[in-house]
Amino acid sequence: MQSLLALFMYMICCDLVVKLNNFLKINKKTLLILSIFLTAIFSLTVLYKRVSETTIEEEILSIDSKFDIVNPSFTINNAKEKISVTANKGNFLNNNQILLKNNVLFKSNNFTIFSDEAIIDKKKQTAVSKSSSKFKSEGTEIISEGFSITEEGDIILFNGKTSAILKQ
Numbered sequence: 311m312q313s314l315l316a317l318f319m320y321m322i323c324c325d326l327v328v329k330l331n332n333f334l335k336i337n338k339k340t341l342l343i344l345s346i347f348l349t350a351i352f353s354l355t356v357l358y359k360r361v362s363e364t365t366i367e368e369e370i371l372s373i374d375s376k377f378d379i380v381n382p383s384f385t386i387n388n389a390k391e392k393i394s395v396t397a398n399k400g401n402f403l404n405n406n407q408i409l410l411k412n413n414v415l416f417k418s419n420n421f422t423i424f425s426d427e428a429i430i431d432k433k434k435q436t437a438v439s440k441s442s443s444k445f446k447s448e449g450t451e452i453i454s455e456g457f458s459i460t461e462e463g464d465i466i467l468f469n470g471k472t473s474a475i476l477k478q
Contacts, residue, residue: 378402382410386435388462393418395430395437406433414439416459421447423457423466435462440469451475 379400386393398412408430416423416437423446428439437459445452445468455470 377411379408382408384408384430384432386416386430386437386459386463388435388464390464391418391420393459393463395428397428403429407431418463421445421466425457436460443468449477451477 377399379402380398382395382397382400384395386395394417395410395415396417397410397414400411401409403409410428410430412426414425414428416425416428423443425439425441425443427441428437430437438456439458440456443454443457445454445457445466452468452472452474454468454472457469458467459465460467
């Protein structure tokens, strides 16, 4: 009985050795190509993650921390029309007033005003600018040293040296 058990164990070991020998017969070139391919995929994945993390960090650092709002957008509403107000940057002056800077644009269906800087009052629905401004409407162009939008956008007053060009 012990000899049969020993013979059986010997046959299992031989079978295992034969299977391991077959595993070792894998073509070395194929194994090398497979390992290079897997290494390349791993390296590209690591590189991609580092580049995307760097890009995100650069985007965060590129936001100018001197401004409270980036690309602010507001609307001055009145009974006649809506005036959309946009800029590149803005700072809160208090709860109601916001200083808008860089490419400030006031736009309605009837006119457009371009300025470098303006202060908008959200509560009173007014705006004031003391920087160079350009008003454009159909047949009218006004260049001034500033303007005031009052009465919830019903009245626009131009300040300082002002020139008007009227076209027919």
